[in-house]
Amino acid sequence: MFKGVYEYLEVLLARIGAPLLSHLDVGFFTDLNFDLPQLHLMISHAEEFKAFDLAQVLICNHSIQLNLYPKTGEVDQHGLLKLHIICGELDRQISSLAQICSSSFPLLSALEELQVLEDDEVTSSHWKVDMENAQWLELLEPFTALKDLYLTDEIARRVCGALQEISGERANEVLPTLRNLFVNGCESFKHIEEAIRPFVTARQLPGHPVIGIEGHEFCVFFFQSHLL
Numbered sequence: 001m002f003k004g005v006y007e008y009l010e011v012l013l014a015r016i017g018a019p020l021l022s023h024l025d026v027g028f029f030t031d032l033n034f035d036l037p038q039l040h041l042m043i044s045h046a047e048e049f050k051a052f053d054l055a056q057v058l059i060c061n062h063s064i065q066l067n068l069y070p071k072t073g074e075v076d077q078h079g080l081l082k083l084h085i086i087c088g089e090l091d092r093q094i095s096s097l098a099q100i101c102s103s104s105f106p107l108l109s110a111l112e113e114l115q116v117l118e119d120d121e122v123t124s125s126h127w128k129v130d131m132e133n134a135q136w137l138e139l140l141e142p143f144t145a146l147k148d149l150y151l152t153d154e155i156a157r158r159v160c161g162a163l164q165e166i167s168g169e170r171a172n173e174v175l176p177t178l179r180n181l182f183v184n185g186c187e188s189f190k191h192i193e194e195a196i197r198p199f200v201t202a203r204q205l206p207g208h209p210v211i212g213i214e215g216h217e218f219c220v221f222f223f224q225s226h227l228l
Helices: 006-013 037-045 047-051 090-100 134-140 153-164 168-172 190-202
Strands: 002-004 024-029 052-059 063-070 081-086 113-118 148-152 180-184 211-214 218-222
Touching (some): 002 006, 047 052, 081 090, 113 153, 134 153, 180 190
Parallel strands (some): 002 024, 052 113, 113 148
Antiparallel strands (some): 063 081, 211 218
């Protein structure tokens, strides 16, 4: 377990080899530029972490968390790998985590399921921030094998708004294997459908229309993506 400035952890990890590591809990103070080659290297060498299949991003009032779970794990249990950034502004939360979840982060490119949720205690004022849609795309881009994406209604509005701006070849580069989008907490998914339809249309195969299904807990989209 570690909590502090990320540079201190990098210096420490440069002197440690931990191939048998089975649990990691790291908390960073926010920074403008995260550079974590030693952390990435240690994670890639830990055999226990190679069984991960599920990632969860949790937005809180004063922090943002990334939790990774194994295929046999339960979401309500402690994740074996937990990274959290101490920061109160939503735009800095997303941009900071996007830096950590860059293409150089091992494991993320193989994950098939991602949940992006907000804590129950997140206040309405937390969402009142002027941030670019591109920040949400930067957070999602490393998840290149993602099949199932779970969002709450508030987050879905923002993510789908960002996807709405994608067109052409770019639509096949962001979340290229995505099949299912689950939105929790909305009474009607019509506004979500309208927001994401341009993205779906841009990458849709002929003869595979978008299907919307409203369930008891989730509003669900199923769509087929064209893989180049």
